[in-house]
Amino acid sequence: MSLFLRVYFNAVFGALGGLLGWALFGVFFDPQAPFSVVGWLLRGLVIGGSIGYFVVSVEAIRDRALVRFSTLASYGLVLGGLGGAIGMLVGEQVNTIVVGWVGADREGSFLFLLGSMIARGLGWTFLGLAVGMSEGIAARSLGRFSYGAIGGTIGGFVGGALIALFFTLARRADPNASMLIPGALGLVILGACIGSLLALVTTVFQPASVKVLRGWQEGREYPLDKPEVLLGRDEHADIALFRDMRIQKKHAYVRRENNRFLLVNNDAPADYTRVNGNPVANFVELADGDEIQLGQVKLRFQLRQAQNRQRRRR
Numbered sequence: 372m373s374l375f376l377r378v379y380f381n382a383v384f385g386a387l388g389g390l391l392g393w394a395l396f397g398v399f400f401d402p403q404a405p406f407s408v409v410g411w412l413l414r415g416l417v418i419g420g421s422i423g424y425f426v427v428s429v430e431a432i433r434d435r436a437l438v439r440f441s442t443l444a445s446y447g448l449v450l451g452g453l454g455g456a457i458g459m460l461v462g463e464q465v466n467t468i469v470v471g472w473v474g475a476d477r478e479g480s481f482l483f484l485l486g487s488m489i490a491r492g493l494g495w496t497f498l499g500l501a502v503g504m505s506e507g508i509a510a511r512s513l514g515r516f517s518y519g520a521i522g523g524t525i526g527g528f529v530g531g532a533l534i535a536l537f538f539t540l541a542r543r544a545d546p547n548a549s550m551l552i553p554g555a556l557g558l559v560i561l562g563a564c565i566g567s568l569l570a571l572v573t574t575v576f577q578p579a580s581v582k583v584l585r586g587w588q589e590g591r592e593y594p595l596d597k598p599e600v601l602l603g604r605d606e607h608a609d610i611a612l613f614r615d616m617r618i619q620k621k622h623a624y625v626r627r628e629n630n631r632f633l634l635v636n637n638d639a640p641a642d643y644t645r646v647n648g649n650p651v652a653n654f655v656e657l658a659d660g661d662e663i664q665l666g667q668v669k670l671r672f673q674l675r676q677a678q679n680r681q682r683r684r685r
Contacts, residue, residue: 373582373592378570380429385566388425389558392418392455396558397551411463412456419455419498422562423447426569427506434588435613438606446509447502454501462494462531484539492532499527499565506569510609512597515573522572523565530564533557579632579674581625586668587614595632600625602665603637617643617666625657625672632657632672639665 395417427447431440469486503523507516534557541553577594593600593610602610603622612618623644624635633654634646641650645664646657657663659674 373590374571374574377574377592378567380433381426381566381570382563383566384425384429384432385422385562385564386559387562388422388566389418389560389562390555391425392421392562393555393558395421396554408460411459415455415457415459415498416452417455418558419458419501420448420452422455422498422558422565423449423451423502423505426502426562426566427451427509429566433591434611436606436611439611442607443506443509446505450501450505450508451498454498457501458494458497458527458531460494461497462491465490465493484536487539488532488535491535492528492530495527495531495534495561496524497527498561499523499525499530499569502527502565503569506573510597514576514578514596515594518573518576518596519569522569525572526565526568527561529568530561533560533564577675578627579672581610581663581670581672584662584669584671586666587612592673595625595627598627612665612668615666615668618668622665623651626654632674634663 396414424444424447428440428444431437431443466487469483469490472486500520500523503519503521503526504516506519506523507513537557537560538553573594573596577596579595580592581595582592583589597609600609601621601624602608602612603620604611604613604615604618605620608621612622617640619637619639621637622639623637626633626635633656634644634651635654636644636651641652643664643666644651646655646661648662648664649655657672659672661672663670663672
């Protein structure tokens with residue numbers, strides 16, 4: 372269920388980013404304006420920045436962590452904007468080449484449609500790549516950077532290809548109709564594809580996670596995809612555990628050493644830092660299924676390899 376929820380939230384916020392990009396695009400730009408490099412760069416900047424702003428900051432929004440939100444949103448806005456600018460320009464140039472190769476008089480052909488889908492898909496891969504990388508950069512996680520880049524790139528290509536398909540079908544249905552609504556739906560689809568596929572890839576390949584069994588954000592899963600993950604009430608914490616004053620601001624870390632995961636007490640009371648009911652004064656190695664208790668909050672440690680073995684046995 373947690374995988375579904377993460378993909379769902381990322382898709383929703385990505386779609387909202389696409390909708391915002393469309394709204395800003397309509398306010399500041401004339402869709403019928405002739406091609407210019409600066410104009411298309413600015414259009415891509417607005418669309419990419421809007422999608423990146425929402426997708427990268429979705430975890431902080433769910434945690435209601437304002438300080439962390441501002442950091443993540445800034446990364447998403449800047450890097451997403453750059454990726455969108457490059458993607459818009461590349462997509463337009465590749466599409467122009469495809470039209471010249473296939474021939475404008477064959478616009479209704481399958482070959483033209485396929486070429487247009489590939490061109491737009493390739494263009495928007497830059498936006499997906501930038502959004503995926505920005506999430507890893509903001510989290511300072513090499514794993515999230517690499518898997519986010521893969522997921523974002525796939526999402527950008529799929530979303531871009533669907534935009535081209537959607538526009539082509541809309542034109543065929545009514546060549547004289549306004550492209551206003553199809554444009555909005557196309558960018559919503561693009562944002563949803565980038566957000567959902569980014570979340571899917573990073574979640575599937577995360578080495579381990581912790582799931583909240585009791586307390587703030589009950590049922591939520593957090594990835595352990597960086598060398599050291601901070602747990603506590605600090606707004607900058609990777610796993611924010613608010614509302615329990617027994618938990619320190621920087622209560623504990625989950626540290627990865629080779630293939631081992633250690634729960635490290637960060638000078639918090641041992642009675643409020645337990646694994647399987649046993650107090651932890653310094654550190655303890657975690658095994659799949661271990662129950663971690665910080666204050667009154669309970670979490671379960673989950674290894675991806677162990678979960679995969681259980682699925683194969685079934």
